[in-house]
Amino acid sequence: MxxxxxxxxxxxxxxxxxxxxxxxxxxxxxxxxxxxxxxxxxxxxxxxxxxxxxxxxxxxxxxxxxxxxxxxxxxxxxxxxxxxxxxxxxxxxxxxxxxxxxxxxxxxxxxxxxxxxxxxxxxxxxxxxxxxxxxxxxxxVPDEAPPHPPVDIVEALAVGHLDLWYQPKIDAGTLRLSGAEALIHLRHPAWGIVPPAGFVPADGRAHDGALCEFVLSRICEDWRYFSAEHCQVEIAVNLQMPVAHHLASLDSLRRLMPDHPAFAGIIVELNAGEIVHDLADAKAIARRLRFQNIGVSIANLGEEWPLLLQQSDFPFVEIKCDPQFVCGCANERLKRYVCRQILELADG
The missing domain is CATH 3.40.50.2300 (Response regulator)
Known part of the structure; x- marks a missing residue:
């Protein structure tokens, strides 16, 4: 040439x-x-x-x-x-x-x-x-992450830029796989991989409907794949409160869920800070979702734990400690105390 x-x-x-x-x-x-x-x-x-x-x-x-x-x-x-x-x-x-x-x-x-x-x-x-x-x-390798791109979620969904990544959940007692946690990421052709903080507004309301439909349908689709090709796993996903609120009112919820005898449901994780900010609303979401075979988990619970004590109605299925309190708790008395209180809260 x-x-x-x-x-x-x-x-x-x-x-x-x-x-x-x-x-x-x-x-x-x-x-x-x-x-x-x-x-x-x-x-x-x-x-x-x-x-x-x-x-x-x-x-x-x-x-x-x-x-x-x-x-x-x-x-x-x-x-x-x-x-x-x-x-x-x-x-x-x-x-x-x-x-x-x-x-x-x-x-x-x-x-x-x-x-x-x-x-x-x-x-x-x-x-x-x-x-x-x-x-x-x-x-x-960039020394710092690039600035977050301006992203329209509806457009990103239409062109297939949104994706779910999975990380394993390991049972601390048996050290065996106990489930998988879905993480929402955006694969942008120019900006690379963008985490949720880069494209999900703080209030979550600009796109809660479209994002909610995408997350639920993809999780159910992936569960069917895992069940057929690998093993049956319980899938959890962390959502903002407005998105979870929309999920609880979604008319197509029952239609999207797998109709399979081995399907044990989905876990929706809500951050502890959002839950204690509006505990009544969080409880209402949890009560409504459990009738659709979806449990609500409290994620990253740390210094907020006293606000959840003495609750006669506790419709949450799981509590996850804030990693900053777990890391080093064997050597730090305060961290160990917080973890023990959270464990007692979960057992109670």
Whole structure:
């Protein structure tokens, strides 16, 4: 391809603003691409995967990456073709190979990239963990989180930017999986992963209906998947009080819930600060939701615990201590006292 044709084939980049660095992962194995995407997104980078040379040009045009990760194990000819294409496009970013550093293939690919004039980072040895990856690409990791983007929740839902991530809940007595907690995140094409604080207003009222429908339908859909493909788990999700209030009045609630004999319900977590601010309303929400097989949990309970004492009506199914009181409670008497009082409150 001559220089004129190459310049003409390049996508226009004027006006395409980059908020955070972008990374492209090239590997033939979907689980490898998914793992790397998750790790990179946790580092506040925008990441995308590509399986082969036939997808590379289109993905490069769409993503405009600053860093390209190439799996040396994905096949010598394919990996070589990737480097040839990147060189033909005069890729100016960095390239990181991951594989066995001493393998002849890895060495050959690294030398080929340097021969083409590409900027090759030192090989990332496999196997590696998240810390190894972070250390190797430290220059690309933002020191601070970018400012929160202006987000319209209805628009984000329409284009599929909202997603639920799950973290395991472990039983402290058995150390076995006892459930999963759903966390709402926004995967923005320019800003990367945005936590709820970045797009959910403090009052939650601007979009409580749309967000409520999305969360409930996705949780029920994911429960069916977990039940069929893995195991049956109890799912919890943390919501703001206005969103939970809308959930309690949702007409489609019964229709969305799984009709399965193994379905044990859903837990909605409300922050302790919101609950004690309007305890009567929180109780009303909990009483109404439990008839729909949804329990309400008190999350991050700490110094507010005295306000919940001597309640004759306590319709909450679970209490979660504020982590700042749990961490170090073995050595600090005040923290230990607070945790003991919260435990007695839960037992009572």
């Amino acid at each position: 001559n220089d004129d044709a190459l310049e003409a084939s390049r996508p226009a980049t004027f006006g395409r603003r980059k908020i955070v660095p972008r990374v492209l992962i090239i590997d033939g194995k979907p689980h490898v691409r998914r793992f790397l995407c998750d790790c990179l997104e946790e580092l506040r980078l925008v990441a995308a995967g590509c399986a082969g040379a036939d997808e590379l040009e289109r993905t490069l045009d769409a993503l405009l990456p600053d860093l390209v990760l190439i799996g040396a194990r994905s096949g010598g000819i394919q990996a070589r073709d990737m480097l040839v294409l990147l060189a033909a496009r005069r890729f100016s970013g960095r390239i990181l190979l991951f594989g066995a550093p001493s393998a002849p293939l890895t060495r050959a690919l690294h030398e080929l990239g340097k021969t083409f004039g590409l900027t090759m980072l030192p090989v990332l040895p496999t196997p590696f963990n998240g810390s190894d990856l972070r250390n190797r690409i430290a220059a690309f």
